[in-house]
Amino acid sequence: xxxxxxxxxxxxxxxxxxxxxxxxxxxxxxxxxxVLRVDLELDGETILKCTPHVGYLxxxxxxxxxxxxxxxxxxxxxxxxYIGAMANNVGYCVAVEQLLGFSVPERAKYIRTMVCEMSxxxxxxxxxxTHALDIGAMTVxxxxxxxxxxLLDLFEELCGxxxxxxxxxxxxxxxxxxxxxxxxxxxxxxxxxxxxxxxxTLIDTNRIWLKRTVGIGKLSGDKALxxxxxxxxxxxxxxxxxxxxxxxxxxxxxxxxxVPLGSDGDIYARYRCRMEELRQSLRxxxxxxxxxxxxxxxxxxxxxxxxxxxxxxxxxEADSTSYGTGIIxxxxxxxxxxxxxxxxxxxxxxxxxxxxxxxxxxxxxYRMHIRSPSFIHISALPTIAQGELIADLIANIGSLDVxxxxxxx
Amino acid sequence: MMQVLILFIQILVLFAIVMLHVAYATYFERxxxxxxxxxxxxxxxxxxxxxxxxxxxxxxxxxxxIIPEQADKAAFRAAPIICLVAMMTSLAxxxxxxxxVLADINIGLLFIFAMSSLASYGVILAGWASNSKFTFLGGxxxxxxxxxxxxxxxxxxxxVMMLSGTLNLxxxxxxxxxxxxxxxxxxxxxxxxxxxxxxxxETNRVPFDLPEAETELVSGYCTEYSGMRYAIFFxxxxxxxMVMAAIGTICFLGGWNGPFVxxxxxxxxxxxxIYVFMFFFIWIRATLPRYRYDQLMELGWKLLIPLALxxxxxxxxxxxxxx
Numbered sequence: 251x252x253x254x255x256x257x258x259x260x261x262x263x264x265x266x267x268x269x270x271x272x273x274x275x276x277x278x279x280x281x282x283x284x285v286l287r288v289d290l291e292l293d294g295e296t297i298l299k300c301t302p303h304v305g306y307l308x309x310x311x312x313x314x315x316x317x318x319x320x321x322x323x324x325x326x327x328x329x330x331x332y333i334g335a336m337a338n339n340v341g342y343c344v345a346v347e348q349l350l351g352f353s354v355p356e357r358a359k360y361i362r363t364m365v366c367e368m369s370x371x372x373x374x375x376x377x378x379x380t381h382a383l384d385i386g387a388m389t390v391x392x393x394x395x396x397x398x399x400x401l402l403d404l405f406e407e408l409c410g411x412x413x414x415x416x417x418x419x420x421x422x423x424x425x426x427x428x429x430x431x432x433x434x435x436x437x438x439x440x441x442x443x444x445x446x447x448x449x450x451t452l453i454d455t456n457r458i459w460l461k462r463t464v465g466i467g468k469l470s471g472d473k474a475l476x477x478x479x480x481x482x483x484x485x486x487x488x489x490x491x492x493x494x495x496x497x498x499x500x501x502x503x504x505x506x507x508x509v510p511l512g513s514d515g516d517i518y519a520r521y522r523c524r525m526e527e528l529r530q531s532l533r534x535x536x537x538x539x540x541x542x543x544x545x546x547x548x549x550x551x552x553x554x555x556x557x558x559x560x561x562x563x564x565x566x567e568a569d570s571t572s573y574g575t576g577i578i579x580x581x582x583x584x585x586x587x588x589x590x591x592x593x594x595x596x597x598x599x600x601x602x603x604x605x606x607x608x609x610x611x612x613x614x615x616y617r618m619h620i621r622s623p624s625f626i627h628i629s630a631l632p633t634i635a636q637g638e639l640i641a642d643l644i645a646n647i648g649s650l651d652v653x654x655x656x657x658x659x
Numbered sequence: 660m661m662q663v664l665i666l667f668i669q670i671l672v673l674f675a676i677v678m679l680h681v682a683y684a685t686y687f688e689r690x691x692x693x694x695x696x697x698x699x700x701x702x703x704x705x706x707x708x709x710x711x712x713x714x715x716x717x718x719x720x721x722x723x724x725i726i727p728e729q730a731d732k733a734a735f736r737a738a739p740i741i742c743l744v745a746m747m748t749s750l751a752x753x754x755x756x757x758x759x760v761l762a763d764i765n766i767g768l769l770f771i772f773a774m775s776s777l778a779s780y781g782v783i784l785a786g787w788a789s790n791s792k793f794t795f796l797g798g799x800x801x802x803x804x805x806x807x808x809x810x811x812x813x814x815x816x817x818x819v820m821m822l823s824g825t826l827n828l829x830x831x832x833x834x835x836x837x838x839x840x841x842x843x844x845x846x847x848x849x850x851x852x853x854x855x856x857x858x859x860x861e862t863n864r865v866p867f868d869l870p871e872a873e874t875e876l877v878s879g880y881c882t883e884y885s886g887m888r889y890a891i892f893f894x895x896x897x898x899x900x901m902v903m904a905a906i907g908t909i910c911f912l913g914g915w916n917g918p919f920v921x922x923x924x925x926x927x928x929x930x931x932x933i934y935v936f937m938f939f940f941i942w943i944r945a946t947l948p949r950y951r952y953d954q955l956m957e958l959g960w961k962l963l964i965p966l967a968l969x970x971x972x973x974x975x976x977x978x979x980x981x982x
Contacts, residue, residue, distance in 0.1 A: 271792070272792075273792050273793075273796075274792075295796065295952055382948065385948040385949060386865060386866065386868070386947070386948040386949025387946075387947065387948040388692070388696070388865075388944070388945060389695060389696050389945050389946065391696075392696035392697060392698060393696070393697065396697055452946070453948070456947065456948065458866055458947055458948045458949070458950055459948050461950070461951070461954050462948060462949075462950075462951055462954075639951060639952060639953065640796070640952075641949075641951045641952060642951070
């Protein structure tokens, strides 16, 4: 069976009007950072229209969370932004604690701040790696991975996992840090500033890098705010908004750090912002190590992750023989936790990661909504990319730092 | 009759040696880049991966040869061959040492230009014939690149032609004399600079690898190619690199002349210098990001061509006053 051969290449039509050249970029494309599809309409290589399509990685986390206890939902948050999973865990825990009224021991707060900043460094390193690779600088990619490896080893020492940690718990963290972890972390804090300088010597003074980034993908502060950008993408445009500073959670109110701001709002400004953030994160890490208070790391009332029963439940204590029915009974029981709704956001590496919960008083959320920065950043792509070239689109996707796992949820 | 046979054997030997070099050029590229990027490069096949190129060759040879249904079949098949043949042909006029040349023609330099321009037809055809959007863009980029960098490259070598007064490659080397100071890199430093950049663009190497830009166009013109056809593009690229390195060596670095004469193997210095050039290619690839399409044009037309022209004028003035 042969299909009729049709030539599909579009050519300029006779009367001077030009057909746009449509190009479907992705979902299998090395530079879309996962399974993002971007439909482009091109004139030559200039982008006339850019339409991102998301949903290729949709797993329905918001819905799944309605059928799991709060403690069980925690493991889903690992799979949001899998590059900086620890920050998602912490963000989720902070939100649930505020909703259900758990307290967190002082030591756990510091440990959480520590792992948050570590995951910020992890995320920014991977961002730099892939962003540089998108623009064509291959070596930076592997240098960043070398450093990221050290951090992942540290995470492994801390909780045994390298990617999906589930280390923070509602009401604290799973287990205490070890002496070895602290020593290794101290070594990292001393090692990393030199390595960051190394990346900067490779790309910061490189004329080609500057040509590819300065003045490209410009966004004014107002526009960035209107598009809902957060995190380094917003701060690159000069808007001073960092939840760690403005609505501090965990131990951030004890930390002394600066929020780096850009002014131009182009790719280079966002790049500079993230590079500075790496340094600030190291600063916070050092303070966490120095100020780490003694004490327990988990609230004694904290719900158990494995056996999802809250210790203070009135009825419904599931016996081990009827675990399944026990759990269902338990979940339907009202009045365990306070009812109400809450929106709590934290500063994830990519931007503002918010959790919105409605609680009906049972052990599971009536409704959970995740405000993921990647989703909102992708929606800014058409505005940024219009009128620029394909090569700039690639640089822009990289610069917005999107992770499709978080965007599609 | 005898002469033809000897020539045939010479061609065969040259072909074999060049192919072996191509295979191991890929190996060294991967090794060198690997070590520059704090990793090992190929390690599994043979001692430190020494048999990797052979394994790659066998792999691509036995891979399924896919031709897209909507491709222009004839052009699709012809494109890699055009690339390879054009590149191989330019080897014919390269003098490896005094008398070590297949065809000692008096327009050697022009011939090589002609052939390397022809090779880019292969790339453009490949992009067009695949009938795929990414390859089409790759082919277009290649066309634009060829137009702007061919000129810069040609002009950069005009100075060399003026100094030596010939287009014959052997005579260009001889005109530089055997001493270190006779090398044209000193009087023609500007031309050498232009040549080096144009050379990278001509061979589609980083930072000018736009036609195949992996993260933008997903390998551009060779996206639809698989198996041996893809490997042929690869070979053509590496032979192209070697030919450009040889031109650079012959025109600027004194060809096969070195600090002392190596008995029995006069091409030693030429090959060594070619290796240095190849290392330069690889080094650049490990260091630099990629230019953008329009910036590449800008660089070609606004910087390289004026520089090359200025070099010609300067060379002319100096030559007029000194002779």
